Amino acid sequence: MSRKKIIAGNWKMNMTPTEAVALAETLKPLVGNEDADVVFCVPAIDIIPVVEAVKGTNIKVGAENLYFEEKGAYTGEISASMLTDAGVSYVIIGHSERREYFAETDETVNKKVLKAFEHGLTPIICCGESLKQREQGITIDWIRQQIKIAFLNVTEEQAKTAVIAYEPIWAIGTGKVATTEQAEEVCAAIRQCIGEIYDGATAEAIRIQYGGSVSASSAPELFAQPDIDGGLVGGASLKADFGRIVNYNRNA
Numbered sequence: 001m002s003r004k005k006i007i008a009g010n011w012k013m014n015m016t017p018t019e020a021v022a023l024a025e026t027l028k029p030l031v032g033n034e035d036a037d038v039v040f041c042v043p044a045i046d047i048i049p050v051v052e053a054v055k056g057t058n059i060k061v062g063a064e065n066l067y068f069e070e071k072g073a074y075t076g077e078i079s080a081s082m083l084t085d086a087g088v089s090y091v092i093i094g095h096s097e098r099r100e101y102f103a104e105t106d107e108t109v110n111k112k113v114l115k116a117f118e119h120g121l122t123p124i125i126c127c128g129e130s131l132k133q134r135e136q137g138i139t140i141d142w143i144r145q146q147i148k149i150a151f152l153n154v155t156e157e158q159a160k161t162a163v164i165a166y167e168p169i170w171a172i173g174t175g176k177v178a179t180t181e182q183a184e185e186v187c188a189a190i191r192q193c194i195g196e197i198y199d200g201a202t203a204e205a206i207r208i209q210y211g212g213s214v215s216a217s218s219a220p221e222l223f224a225q226p227d228i229d230g231g232l233v234g235g236a237s238l239k240a241d242f243g244r245i246v247n248y249n250r251n252a
């Protein structure tokens with residue numbers, strides 16, 4: 001079985017609505033690749049204008065977060081139904097920046113994953129180890145724990161459609177990309193863990209991205225690995241380079 005690649009940009013806290021539309025217009029003609037699903041994960045305030053700007057293209061729009069309650073007195077938060085109504089199809093959950101700066105835990109990640117599925121949103125579930133954990137040799141144990149908690153009460157049918165992003169924290173925004181071997185080793189371990197939680201068919205179906213300083217030059221080798229099904233791209237998703245990353249299999 002072959003999985004379709006999924007290449008997503010995570011714009012993080014960049015781009016005003018005006019800038020976001022301009023960037024979407026710049027990238028639109030550059031990110032056609034029928035071998036890959038293409039997603040722009042944008043700040044909440046940019047969602048509506050970007051959805052409008054990419055109408056009629058292959059680009060899907062994702063959010064960078066949601067809240068796990070249905071609705072109500074949660075000042076400042078954004079619900080799953082707000083996202084779907086605005087035209088969002090994907091949502092990043094548990095990015096390491098949210099875990100570090102906004103106190104997200106494996107438990108809140110799990111609640112958000114369940115809420116996303118309940119509303120038909122595809123979660124891009126982030127996991128990743130710190131440099132200290134890698135040096136201590138506990139990377140795989142740590143990631144397995146993150147994955148097991150993130151998928152609590154997620155059904156097999158839901159899990160098959162999920163996206164996992166393996167993002168070593170030490171590789172994010174540092175220009176220090178994991179080696180192909182390091183990235184493949186962890187993505188393969190994640191797939192094995194999914195196989196243990198569910199079964200072989202679910203492990204085969206789920207898509208696992210690598211994230212962390214992905215560039216036009218590192219993407220082709222990374223995405224050619226058997227267990228790496230694309231990337232979650234930060235800095236390089238804000239530039240025309242993203243077009244080259246999406247077309248990783250056509251670069252000269």
Ligand code: 13P
Nearest residue numbers: 010172173212213234235
């Ligand atoms: P960079 O590509 O800027 O390292 O960011 C990776 C990331 O955090 C994507 O979610």
